């Protein structure tokens with residue numbers, strides 16, 4: 001996999017990688033999980049950390065200092081991301097700081113309105129000030145109609161044992177409200193454009209060697225002679241070893257060479273599609289347009305595409321490195337053999 005950068009390999013499969021997770025992002029996600037454990041409470045560790053470092057202050061506004069244990073500093077450092085992953089659900093508001101907890105659509109009143117005119121207005125005030133009989137009463141604190149509307153979106157559930165945080169990252173589908181590492185990791189990681197082309201790589205049942213060959217072809221990273229030359233590697237003969245006529249490039253050996261044409265013609269005949277494709281993108285488009293023929297057909301089409309690509313590449317390598325030649329009929333036979341094995345395996 002030396003032809004693809006480590007960074008790209010770490011993308012999710014639908015975003016052009018192989019789904020590896022970089023250690024740095026796993027570490028960040030683990031730190032976020034720790035921050036969640038701290039605010040959701042219920043453990044001796046969280047209670048101890050709270051009593052030692054937050055005391056009667058507020059977790060969301062306290063300032064890190066040198067006396068803080070390193071774990072607590074890590075928790076504080078993740079507050080901003082944490083806000084985007086949680087929502088407050090009220091029992092009666094008595095456990096929620098009116099000004100400083102981010103209970104209004106992931107923001108605090110302090111974030112939205114700035115500091116109150118009198119600092120003492122913040123002290124000891126909880127959301128119970130504006131909840132009566134299980135309903136929001138924002139007018140009791142002279143909130144504007146606009147802010148009142150945002151407040152109403154916070155759920156009150158008098159049946160809860162207490163006000164609580166639920167895990168609900170922005171953009172993630174609503175779950176159980178419990179922490180999930182997958183959605184936590186997605187919140188931390190960098191994202192890249194999605195491409196459905198990669199479903200032609202990561203098809204279930206496809207041999208790994210074929211997946212990787214199609215993957216590198218899609219990314220344009222197979223080490224053909226034209227690319228080796230461009231890297232400064234001495235290439236005595238730049239010609240394609242399959243036809244010995246044209247310079248070797250990915251476009252040539254997979255889509256223009258006479259051998260490639262024989263193979264695509266046969267695969268197109270079996271699949272019942274048009275064989276005028278000029279690149280991997282064209283083939284993928286044609287096959288995708290026909291996916292209405294059913295899941296089984298579409299899977300077979302992807303298996304045939306991958307087996308064809310891999311056998312052309314294998315034949316090229318055997319001719320270069322082993323000086324062995326298999327005639328087109330033999331290659332087609334090998335493709336059929338592998339397709340049947342993968343279809344029935």
Ligand SMILES: [Zn+2]
Pocket residue numbers: 240241242243244245246252253256257258
């Ligand atoms: Zn050729």
